Amino acid sequence: MVDFIADYYKNIENFPVLSQVQPGYLRKLLPETAPAHSETLQDVLEDVQTKILPGVTHWQSPDYFAYFPSNSSVAGFLGEMLSAGINMVGFSWITSPAATELEMIVLDWLAKELKLPDEFLSTAQGGGVIQGTASEAVLVVLLAARDKVLRKVGKDAIGKLVVYCSDQTHSALQKACQIGGIHPENFRMLKADPSKDYALSPDTLSEAVSHDLATGLIPFFFCATIGTTSSTAVDPLLALGKIAKSNSMWFHVDAAYAGSACICPEFRHYIDGVEEADSFNMNAHKWFLTNFDCSALWVKDRSALIQSLSTNPEFLKNKASQGNLVVDYKDWQIPLGRRFRSLKLWMVLRLYGMEKLQAYIRNHIELARHFEELVAQDQRFEIVTPRKFSLVCFRLLPPQSNEDYANNLNHDLLDAVNSTGKLFISHTVLSNRYVLRFAIGAPLTEERHILAAWKVFQDEAATLLSKC
């Protein structure tokens, strides 16, 4: 299997980056029922080669530029292997003390590298926990915040609780509100400011909160984003956080993608103001060389999480837990069972070291700067929002200025580029404009891939424009 995977990486550039199969393709290729008798690994691998790989979109391809990256590395891979080999289920400290303690230590290490306030460390009242995804992270803190406020105002007030974010916030928060029983009308997606590169203006938050307070509602949760999904906008944490705090709201910071960049001193300023936050999240599985899944969440007050999520059934009772001597991560998350995910993050931190990790981030940002320069030099294109990290948002300009026409043209360009199989990009819509997103961050991407990708854009754009 290891040889098979090594060959996969060796040949990864030969596959179409975006799988070109049609819906339902696999059912036609596999039997209706499971085999009655054992088959050989060789048989299975042959099927992987001929039937599975054609239906794979190659996220680790150096020509993958869609959504945000989802990194893998040898270090992360070795951690995954070891975790699969040991295969323990570490829900309570006693079920594998090393799993809990390594997770606490590794997240303290990472918190220190991000220069998070000391309150987020496990040695204080807070601590870190590895969730599967940023969606789970925001859900658990929303539940903690909800229950904290309901303990004060009474359970019947749940219909009055209000959540705030910008219209650039990831839909994970909306889902968390749906699960958390927040009234849909009390989920405020405030308009981000296009003149501030789609960051949320503190005045907008302040006005919304004042309005809701005046009508008897209870503001209780605010989520800011560092590196929004559409365009990597950065919400001003300090000013927003002060408003959240002065109104006794839980302040969550979603830095799922861009948090990784903040290990570099020159990018740390993007999270200035995180001191005000109650919780902070970054996905090590996005841009930190740690194989999926590994979403690091820190809270300042772990007791809030535990009060919301803990259960204490007889069959799980043990001396360490009953004596309050240990962290039981089952009380910090939705499921009971949990994998030994800290191993892979530990491997990444140790086998790279902070200097190489910083160099890794800087290289992608430099490649993105170069790509942005190439786009800016071609008058047929425009940069839509100034680049901050390794995402470039741009679009092809139509021969005549008509927004619908421009949107269709860029939609067609995206389809044309992705259909070549030479690269894979995604899109967003900003101020009703269809925008192409070129997100750099795959570990194998080099300068030559950026140049080749730009050539595809230029060629496909020329073809489309010639038909206009």
Ligand code: PLP
């Ligand atoms: N938050 C931001 C800013 C994101 O960009 C994403 C995904 O790209 C998410 C949250 C959701 O991430 P996950 O898939 O880990 O839930």
